[in-house]
Amino acid sequence: MNINTTNTSFRKLYAFGTKLPIDLSLSENPLGCSPxxxxxxxxxxxxxxxxxxxxxxxxxxxxxxxxxxxxxxxxxxxxxxxxxxxxxxxxxxxxxxxxxxxxxxxxxxxxxxxxxxxxxxxxxxxxxxxxxxxxxxxxxxxxxxxxxxxxxxxxxxxxxxxxxxxxxxxxxxxxxxxxxxxxxxxxxxxxxxxxxxxxxxxxxxxxxxxxxxxxxxxxxxxxxxxxxxxxxxxxxxxxxxxxxxxxxxxxxxTQFIKKTKEFMKSEREFLNRELKKRGFEVVRSEANNLLVVIPPFIPDLVRRLSEKGVSVVDSSAFNLNEVKFFRVSPRLREVNRKFINVIDQILSELGK
Ligand SMILES: Cc1ncc(COP(=O)(O)O)c(C=O)c1O
Structure with missing residues (x-):
């Protein structure tokens, strides 16, 4: 049987991307589930x-x-x-x-x-x-x-x-x-x-x-x-x-959900603050995803991130072609820090 790859398919969803060691791509709960x-x-x-x-x-x-x-x-x-x-x-x-x-x-x-x-x-x-x-x-x-x-x-x-x-x-x-x-x-x-x-x-x-x-x-x-x-x-x-x-x-x-909500707020604020310090526009989120607009002075950021072991969701997965952005889902502080360190490495390689 021939498979027509141009057909509409859920396989085109960003969920099928590769997860790299520093993974901020899919919005799973970093705290796991209720004990x-x-x-x-x-x-x-x-x-x-x-x-x-x-x-x-x-x-x-x-x-x-x-x-x-x-x-x-x-x-x-x-x-x-x-x-x-x-x-x-x-x-x-x-x-x-x-x-x-x-x-x-x-x-x-x-x-x-x-x-x-x-x-x-x-x-x-x-x-x-x-x-x-x-x-x-x-x-x-x-x-x-x-x-x-x-x-x-x-x-x-x-x-x-x-x-x-x-x-x-x-x-x-x-x-x-x-x-x-x-x-x-x-x-x-x-x-x-x-x-x-x-x-x-x-x-x-x-x-x-x-x-x-x-x-x-x-x-x-x-x-x-x-x-x-x-x-x-x-x-x-x-x-x-x-x-x-x-x-x-x-x-x-319900206690676990309360804890999850508080945890997410603090990690969201951490990433928001650190990314803004480095010149990114971060859309004001109240949930578990952050849309980060990529400034023109950082070409091919998502590729550079992936070469350094970081997975995020690229804007090409969505329908808004005029703006270059990526989506991150906050993780544990240790992972979020590693992600920010990689951003710093990329900025430094670009002389920014
Ligand atoms: C907005 C939204 N709806 C639905 C889903 C699918 O969730 P489920 O795991 O229940 O199929 C997702 C998963 O990423 C989502 O982001």
Whole structure:
């Protein structure tokens, strides 16, 4: 069989880049996951491996439903939120439907919508790299079926006020997908508002703040009808038993999330300060990603970093071609320091 490499493919996502020894590329939790997860792993039995898992993750749905005061029928759990990002366009779009996607955001939204033969309508960013809700509103037509919003946004870490998102939800019949993958680090959730608005879909993951990226588990909250559609189109047993068990414990450990949020704030501030001292423009993030604009006096910075063993995400992974930048996700202080030392070496080699 011939593989057509020009086809739209998730393999084009930055997630498939190489991780080098000083790795600040993917936004995993540098603190790992809740220490309580280890006790789950110790207490696993053989049945957790040989029995098929609960197809609906009912225990986890119960916990989520209690925390956010939403009906369990409005929750869909899957093997990573990316599985849901792929499934939503599949079940909700027909060819030619329009999907609005901000130009600078998680690239998977656009790839998934393209795979369903939707027409992508790009929304511009504001000069401060914010998602421009006014521009999004101006681009809504009769054919707009989905609008993707990421809050806090990836790769900027910028947040959108809750009220502004709800204003958008109220002004259109299109379904608004709010991806809150990084909400544990900053910003206000709109998850409970799914009780009021049938066109609001909120995505969550256990990969970021909860530190369970390797287990592949995420969920969405939406109207019962949308959840039913997702269940119909989903694999029968999307989530492994061990993933659900770990998620149950991680979700309950609110102390670990608090610690993670404080840790991320201090490392974000460290990198922000050190990079600014060296002449970089750093976009003001409230989450776990920092967008760093590359000054013209440092040519090929990402290549130079990679030659010295540092991995970051290059701007070419995103859709905003006018600005040269990279994205870093803060790590432990020791790694962040090594990264800054490499930047210093590069500046010194360039005589700056
Ligand atoms: C904004 C955003 N949404 C979703 C995902 C995918 O998360 P998951 O690991 O749950 O598939 C990512 C991963 O990088 C992300 O940055």
């Amino acid at each position: 309580k997860v280890s006790s789950v792993l110790k207490n696993l039995t053989q049945a957790d491996f040989f029995d098929y898992p609960d197809p609906d993750c009912n225990q986890l749905k119960k916990l989520i439903s209690r925390r956010f005061e939403i009906n369990a029928d409005s929750i869909f759990v899957a093997n990573g939120s990316e599985a849901i990002i792929k499934l939503i366009p599949q079940v909700m779009l027909k060819p030619g439907d329009e999907v609005i996607v901000p130009r600078l955001t998680f690239p998977m939204f656009e790839i998934a919508a393209r795979m369903s033969n939707a027409k992508i309508v790009s929304s511009e960013m504001t000069p401060d790299f914010d998602i421009d809700l006014k521009d999004i509103k101006s681009k809504i037509t009769q054919k707009t079926k989905l609008i993707f919003i990421c809050n806090p946004n990836n790769p900027t870490g910028k947040v959108i006020p809750q009220k502004a998102i709800l204003d958008l939800v109220k002004t259109t019949k299109a379904n608004i997908i709010v991806d809150e993958a990084n909400i544990e680090f900053g910003g206000q959730t709109v998850i409970t508002e799914t009780n009021r608005f049938k066109n609001l879909i909120v995505l969550r993951t256990f990969s970021k703040g909860f530190g369970l990226a390797g287990l592949r588990i995420g969920f969405c909250v939406a109207s019962k009808n949308i959840v039913r559609l997702l269940q119909q189109a989903s694999q029968p047993f999307p989530v492994a038993t061990v993933a659900e068990k770990a998620a149950l414990v991680a979700f309950a450990d």
